Amino acid sequence: MVPWQPSSRSVPAPAWPKPPFWTALGRGAVNRCPICGQAPLFAGFLRVRDSCPHCEAPLGRIRADDAPPYFTIVIVGHIVIPLMLMVERQHEPALWVMAAIFLPMTLVLSLLFLRPVKGATVGLMMRLGLTGREQGPDAPGDPPRTGG
Numbered sequence: 001m002v003p004w005q006p007s008s009r010s011v012p013a014p015a016w017p018k019p020p021f022w023t024a025l026g027r028g029a030v031n032r033c034p035i036c037g038q039a040p041l042f043a044g045f046l047r048v049r050d051s052c053p054h055c056e057a058p059l060g061r062i063r064a065d066d067a068p069p070y071f072t073i074v075i076v077g078h079i080v081i082p083l084m085l086m087v088e089r090q091h092e093p094a095l096w097v098m099a100a101i102f103l104p105m106t107l108v109l110s111l112l113f114l115r116p117v118k119g120a121t122v123g124l125m126m127r128l129g130l131t132g133r134e135q136g137p138d139a140p141g142d143p144p145r146t147g148g
């Protein structure tokens with residue numbers, strides 16, 4: 001039996017400069033490439049571009065998965081639930097009135113927050129070096145790996 005050995009393949013350093021933490025998050029939140037801030041991050045409402053047209057950062061390889069909806073639920077919940085409790089306590093409206101106000105509000109706020117939250121999440125992942133290259137072989141067109 002061969003004893004366990006640490007992998008000789010180390011995680012490569014990203015080939016793109018890392019902007020400061022809040023810069024990366026802010027650029028992503030306003031639909032800009034987290035690395036250069038010069039080009040749009042999204043190709044659709046929530047579809048991240050395959051790569052930045054300006055700096056060629058591999059934005060499409062970043063897998064934000066369920067993090068943006070999770071953060072959006074946390075943010076919207078912290079807005080809607082206190083408002084519901086305040087309205088209920090002060091006015092005691094009928095249940096249908098509460099539903100007529102807060103269900104559409106929750107939907108609209110979720111749609112408003114989801115895109116900037118996803119952009120900020122992509123910016124955070126880019127800042128942390130989670131560019132997707134640590135999970136598999138390079139895609140065609142990826143620049144050569146540095147370090148490691």
Ligand SMILES: [Zn+2]
Pocket residue numbers: 033034035036037038039052053054055056057
């Ligand atoms: Zn860029």
